[in-house]
Amino acid sequence: LLLLLLLLLLLLSKCVSIPEDLRFDCYPERNTVVTQELCEARGCCFVDSEQSSGSTNGVPWCFYPPDFPSYTLGSVNETELGLVGFLTRKAKAYYPKDIEKLQLSVEFETDTRLHVKVKSRDPIYTVEFSKEPFGLIVKRKTSGTVLLNTTMAPLFFADQFLQISTLLPSSYLYGLGEHRSNFLHSLEWNTLTFWARDVPPTESFNLYGVHPFYLVMEKTGAAHGVFLLNSNAMEVALQPAPALTWRTIGGVLDFYIFLGPDPNLVVQQYQQVIGFPAMPPYWGLGFHLCRWGYGSSNETWETVKAMRNFQIPQDAQWNDIDYMEGYRDFTVDSQKFGALPQMVEDLHKHGQYYVMILVDPGISSTQPPGSYWPYDEGLKRGVFINNTQGEPLIGKVWPGLTAYPDFSNPDTHQWWLENLNRFHSIVPFDGIWIDMNEPSDFMDGSSEGCSQGKLDNPPYVPGKKKTICTSSRQSTSAHYNLHNLYGLMEAKATASALIKLREKRPFIISRSTFPSQGKYSGHWLGDNRSSWKDMAWSIPGMLSFSLFGIPLVGADICGFSGSTSEELCTRWMQLGAFYPFSRNHNTQDEKAQDPPAFSPAARTTMKEALEIRYSLLPYLYSLFHRAHLQGDTVARPLFFEFPKDVATYSIDKQFLWGRGLLVTPVLDPGVDWVVGYFPRGLWYDYYTGSLVNSSGENLKMAAPLDHINLHIREGTILPTQKPGCCTVISRGNPMRLIAALSQNANAWGDLYWDDGESLDAFAKGDYSYLVFNVTQVGRRAATHVTVDVLTVYGVGEEPKIVTVNGKEWPFSYLTNQVI
Ligand SMILES: *[C@@H]1O[C@H](CO)[C@@H](O)[C@H](O)[C@H]1NC(C)=O
Ligand SMILES: *[C@@H]1O[C@H](CO)[C@@H](O)[C@H](O)[C@H]1NC(C)=O
Ligand SMILES: *[C@@H]1O[C@H](CO)[C@@H](O)[C@H](O)[C@H]1NC(C)=O
Ligand SMILES: *[C@@H]1O[C@H](CO)[C@@H](O)[C@H](O)[C@H]1NC(C)=O
Ligand SMILES: *[C@@H]1O[C@H](CO)[C@@H](O)[C@H](O)[C@H]1NC(C)=O
Ligand SMILES: *[C@@H]1O[C@H](CO)[C@@H](O)[C@H](O)[C@H]1NC(C)=O
Ligand SMILES: CC(=O)N[C@H]1CO[C@H](CO)[C@@H](O)[C@@H]1O
Numbered sequence: 001l002l003l004l005l006l007l008l009l010l011l012l013s014k015c016v017s018i019p020e021d022l023r024f025d026c027y028p029e030r031n032t033v034v035t036q037e038l039c040e041a042r043g044c045c046f047v048d049s050e051q052s053s054g055s056t057n058g059v060p061w062c063f064y065p066p067d068f069p070s071y072t073l074g075s076v077n078e079t080e081l082g083l084v085g086f087l088t089r090k091a092k093a094y095y096p097k098d099i100e101k102l103q104l105s106v107e108f109e110t111d112t113r114l115h116v117k118v119k120s121r122d123p124i125y126t127v128e129f130s131k132e133p134f135g136l137i138v139k140r141k142t143s144g145t146v147l148l149n150t151t152m153a154p155l156f157f158a159d160q161f162l163q164i165s166t167l168l169p170s171s172y173l174y175g176l177g178e179h180r181s182n183f184l185h186s187l188e189w190n191t192l193t194f195w196a197r198d199v200p201p202t203e204s205f206n207l208y209g210v211h212p213f214y215l216v217m218e219k220t221g222a223a224h225g226v227f228l229l230n231s232n233a234m235e236v237a238l239q240p241a242p243a244l245t246w247r248t249i250g251g252v253l254d255f256y257i258f259l260g261p262d263p264n265l266v267v268q269q270y271q272q273v274i275g276f277p278a279m280p281p282y283w284g285l286g287f288h289l290c291r292w293g294y295g296s297s298n299e300t301w302e303t304v305k306a307m308r309n310f311q312i313p314q315d316a317q318w319n320d321i322d323y324m325e326g327y328r329d330f331t332v333d334s335q336k337f338g339a340l341p342q343m344v345e346d347l348h349k350h351g352q353y354y355v356m357i358l359v360d361p362g363i364s365s366t367q368p369p370g371s372y373w374p375y376d377e378g379l380k381r382g383v384f385i386n387n388t389q390g391e392p393l394i395g396k397v398w399p400g401l402t403a404y405p406d407f408s409n410p411d412t413h414q415w416w417l418e419n420l421n422r423f424h425s426i427v428p429f430d431g432i433w434i435d436m437n438e439p440s441d442f443m444d445g446s447s448e449g450c451s452q453g454k455l456d457n458p459p460y461v462p463g464k465k466k467t468i469c470t471s472s473r474q475s476t477s478a479h480y481n482l483h484n485l486y487g488l489m490e491a492k493a494t495a496s497a498l499i500k501l502r503e504k505r506p507f508i509i510s511r512s513t514f515p516s517q518g519k520y521s522g523h524w525l526g527d528n529r530s531s532w533k534d535m536a537w538s539i540p541g542m543l544s545f546s547l548f549g550i551p552l553v554g555a556d557i558c559g560f561s562g563s564t565s566e567e568l569c570t571r572w573m574q575l576g577a578f579y580p581f582s583r584n585h586n587t588q589d590e591k592a593q594d595p596p597a598f599s600p601a602a603r604t605t606m607k608e609a610l611e612i613r614y615s616l617l618p619y620l621y622s623l624f625h626r627a628h629l630q631g632d633t634v635a636r637p638l639f640f641e642f643p644k645d646v647a648t649y650s651i652d653k654q655f656l657w658g659r660g661l662l663v664t665p666v667l668d669p670g671v672d673w674v675v676g677y678f679p680r681g682l683w684y685d686y687y688t689g690s691l692v693n694s695s696g697e698n699l700k701m702a703a704p705l706d707h708i709n710l711h712i713r714e715g716t717i718l719p720t721q722k723p724g725c726c727t728v729i730s731r732g733n734p735m736r737l738i739a740a741l742s743q744n745a746n747a748w749g750d751l752y753w754d755d756g757e758s759l760d761a762f763a764k765g766d767y768s769y770l771v772f773n774v775t776q777v778g779r780r781a782a783t784h785v786t787v788d789v790l791t792v793y794g795v796g797e798e799p800k801i802v803t804v805n806g807k808e809w810p811f812s813y814l815t816n817q818v819i
Contacts (some may be wrong), residue, residue: 058189193463286315488513717749
């Protein structure tokens with residue numbers, strides 16, 4: 001008995017001795033009250049930590065003991081590319097169909113990327129293995145920082161449950177989308193689900209897209225990133241150790257690790273794997289206006305005319321689902337939207353563009369045979385997703401009952417192209433908005449429910465579901481494996497169709513996204529509310545998509561659902577003028593929120609914000625070129641430029657455009673000031689050139705309702721143009737350069753310039769690339785660019801003469817104010 005008691009005590013102390021933040025959850029199932037019996041049946045430790053600490057703090061009560069059975073690494077063979085080895089499990093764990101023998105392969109591709117093809121000569125990382133239990137340890141050579149250490153908790157690899165945990169070198173963790181959270185994730189027992197889902201953005205919910213990629217800022221100012229290439233439903237559990245657990249219910253564990261060492265390089269290295277984003281057409285960077293519920297083509301047209309009347313810049317007018325007949329794709333309500341073709345013609349005549357929603361992939365299945373080509377023809381060609389009985393699966397979206405195109409089937413791409421082509425001959429649209437492509441289903445699974453099989457009822461279910469049955473059949477696999485890829489595959493089909501129809505760069509905005517999406521589309525942050533809080537959330541949302549390689553991103557300016565106020569909409573238009581994708585969008589039955597709907601004062605402020613955007617488009621376009629070329633970010637977190645300044649790590653109320661322009665919006669009601677952080681160095685007020693010489697500090701600035709604070713970083717040259725009603729006009733205006741001199745009196749900037757719409761302009765060499773240096777301000781290889789005005793901030797003493805190409809030039813000089 002004594003022995004038994006001793007054993008029990010030993011067991012208990014083995015459990016209690018594990019510090020709380022190193023307890024890895026052995027019972028993550030939601031909606032289960034974990035009892036001691038349930039927990040011990042899994043061979044785990046049960047400690048009711050609420051009793052010990054007196055609070056519900058998220059610490060799991062049921063967690064893995066140190067000797068929980070995991071895998072053991074056997075002998076390892078070197079291969080040409082890296083290493084291979086076998087992992088074996090001696091004792092079975094509790095998930096059904098646990099796989100006993102696994103193959104591990106490790107490949108060293110480049111000096112900064114672990115996983116892939118060529119052996120590196122001088123990698124900046126080292127890899128070690130722990131044999132029993134199996135674990136992977138990756139270190140950064142220079143600092144010795146341990147980036148990954150997976151020995152802390154057991155590895156699982158069952159048929160429908162895979163799990164691996166790692167310790168993290170710091171708590172500065174970013175990425176892991178699509179979720180609504182601060183840019184810097186909380187590691188306080190925070191579980192994030194990855195399962196594309198149609199739901200208004202809400203904290204802790206899984207949202208429209210899936211991006212299993214994170215970036216960590218290490219304590220030394222270096223950064224690394226990790227990508228798990230896996231499309232199944234998944235979960236990432238974060239805990240304060242700091243540590244992270246990946247849990248997925250299918251596929252394989254296929255990790256890429258990017259060593260940076262700075263955050264810009266990490267994101268570039270990630271995009272070398274997933275692909276660089278497409279170059280958008282120039283007009284796509286102009287201002288877009290949309291609402292659900294214009295109600296008629298005339299009403300839509302009137303809005304465009306009002307914008308023109310007040311000379312407010314606008315490049316594209318959009319329509320939401322109300323243009324359709326019964327919400328059916330590829331139809332036009334001929335009663336209310338009869339003048340749509342004429343309106344589009346008028347837009348084109350004014351150098352403007354038209355984009356409409358393709359409401360959703362769901363194709364109405366209830367029309368009489370012979371009356372609705374998309375369904376009839378789709379049925380004939382077998383392009384729809386089938387249920388387990390081999391019949392098209394029927395769910396429900398806006399038009400009522402619908403079938404879902406299977407974009408994993410190449411025949412579907414051809415059918416999609418033909419649909420778009422037929423529609424384009426009636427309404428010659430320029431861009432496409434693809435919505436509801438999680439895919440959304442208003443029913444639970446299908447009109448007939450779902451199967452009882454293992455795909456519809458996996459042993460472990462991460463987060464919330466709301467979609468078609470996961471057992472349904474697509475041409476390459478079950479929906480179970482392809483669900484998170486639906487938006488990506490639809491975007492790919494749509495981009496290729498749009499290229500065939502217009503022979504120009506496609507413009508597509510998608511709600512659901514997956515890694516590689518940037519090659520085909522941009523993204524808007526979904527259906528949110530006209531609230532101050534939602535406006536503030538848009539910045540971390542936008543910055544996260546910068547990390548995901550989808551730089552063309554923005555939120556619905558002034559908010560989608562709910563009612564905006566003039567003050568909120570004014571502030572939001574000022575912020576939204578700096579979203580890479582800038583669109584004001586509203587729902588039906590709310591009062592209008594387009595700029596002409598407001599008072600003259602608000603309207604003027606909105607117009608001025610857009611005019612600044614249009615002035616800066618040459619700079620923005622050049623940033624997109626760098627994104628396309630090598631994966632640079634466009635809307636950029638401050639810490640990307642100041643990785644050694646820890647004060648920048650949690651900033652998500654300010655952001656940069658590229659390296660040189662700092663945006664500090666007002667995000668609160670009723671104030672005429674704003675506090676912003678200025679990293680060490682010189683910053684010039686965009687409007688006046690007055691100087692902020694910061695030692696790395698927060699500054700309170702005036703921010704009356706008609707003003708958004710913008711600052712140019714020292715050493716930057718911004719190429720700008722006089723704004724116009726639309727890009728077709730502004731593109732023709734002379735250039736104005738703004739140079740913000742550094743402490744050492746130099747500055748640098750560049751301009752990428754092409755016709756703004758040709759496919760592959762860069763690859764074909766049909767472009768100009770200009771580099772501006774203060775010592776050599778001017779133009780190179782440019783025949784169609786004229787510099788009109790050159791503004792230089794930070795000159796110091798009044799110059800006596802200014803020469804241009806050796807000739808004396810007239811100039812004016814204003815003394816700087818220093819704040
Ligand atoms: C390593 O090589 C030996 C001899 O060629 C072979 O028997 C063994 O299966 C290999 N192990 C792995 C993990 O590939
Ligand atoms: C990895 O974590 C284990 C705990 O699981 C610890 O004993 C070991 O020292 C760590 N290795 C490194 C290199 O940090
Ligand atoms: C749209 O306006 C035109 C011209 O003003 C008018 O003839 C037409 O009836 C209007 N259409 C609708 C649907 O209101
Ligand atoms: C779905 O069923 C249709 C026949 O109804 C067939 O032509 C098609 O190939 C099936 N698709 C898949 C992915 O099973
Ligand atoms: C900015 O401040 C630094 C440190 O106080 C000082 O050395 C530098 O001369 C200042 N620069 C300007 C342009 O005022
Ligand atoms: C312009 O300045 C940059 C950075 O200071 C420098 O690398 C580059 O060589 C300069 N180019 C020319 C043409 O002077
Ligand atoms: C943070 C926030 O305001 N989230 C809201 C987004 O919108 C949905 C409904 O539209 C709300 O439920 C969320 O609370």
